[in-house]
Amino acid sequence: MNIPIITTLGGHSALEICLGAKKLDFQTLVIVEKGRENTYTKYYQNLVDDYILLDKFDKLTSNKIIQLLKSKKVIFIPHRYVQVYVDLSKFETIFEVKVYGNKYLLKYEEREGKFNQYQIMREGNIDYPLRYENPAEIDRLVLVKTKEAVRNYERAFFFAGSYREYKVKSQELIGKGSIKREDLKQAVIEEYLIGVQVNFNFFYSPLSHKVELMGTDTRRQTNIDGLLRIPAVQQIEIEHNIYPSYIESGHCAVTVKESLLEKAFDLAEKLVKASRDIVPPGIIGPFALQTVVLPGPPKEKIVVFDISLRIPGSPGSVFTPYSHYLYDKPVSIGERIALEIKKAITLKRLDEITT
16 A cells, blocks of 8 residues: 555654654654744754645645645644644544544543543543632632633633632733633632642553554643742732633653552543543544642552654653653653554554544
8 A cells, every 4th residue: 555644744743753653664744834934844854754834724625735734645743733733623524534532532631521531530530620610609729721712722821719709810811811701600619639740641552452642741831930930928919910821831751659650540541431432433543631639648550641643742851751661761752652653554454544
């Protein structure tokens, strides 16, 4: 058969995907947006064999682009940009291009709406922070998760320890134009759990029926990382002028002690099974559990506060030892995807890893 071209949107984890593809001798094609193309067409053009320039990423599901991609016989690798910039209903129904993974799962990554991640976590009996449907019931420190007013694809957060504090802080943010009142009605209110935050980046292979831990990391976020670097007195002085935000700017590779690994694998296995029950064939390929490790007693516990149902944007996690344990060398998630596609082609089982 013809060897497919590995294709993705220009952003998020495109470089990791392309590097992995090139290591396995695949051709690469990146779909870039005008004004954001130089990373792929100039600075890292060694990883990109070809590119398509769009006015906006949402043109991915236009008939012209669909037919072009079909003619090139690509396999499209989705990442967070698809969820943010592309109409998922069109991506599911009219994007007649081979998509690596289960494209029908992508909508379940959201926290609110008809399809959301809590459905999968409840199905899998996976612990997540206590949620409050009514802000008047707040009786402990909570984190309120809503949308930014300007960039509604970015999440806005604020803390509250009571209903009164919730009202005061939400009104301040609405008054500043940081959030919208209508979005606040759909906000997720969760107990804030104090512990160590670790992202567990996994891979599930339908070809081998195995869950693999590819790496672990933690986030670098703006502006909270900067706020935490100044003394508490100054933090208090500016708290009404500068609210903390949690926009991801990068990740740091971390390791976890081995006694926690089995607990993490158990959660991953539960998520894979639950996803299969809700959206067959379930998870295919990379996914991530964003967790907080609580101290106990009686024992440490891993609680999941967010999930990613596609490749996580954390290329640095390859520098943790976990993929090395499996492959006797570091293997990035991008390379692991390429390995899986190559194996599926050899076994003539490509339909089992694409939708």
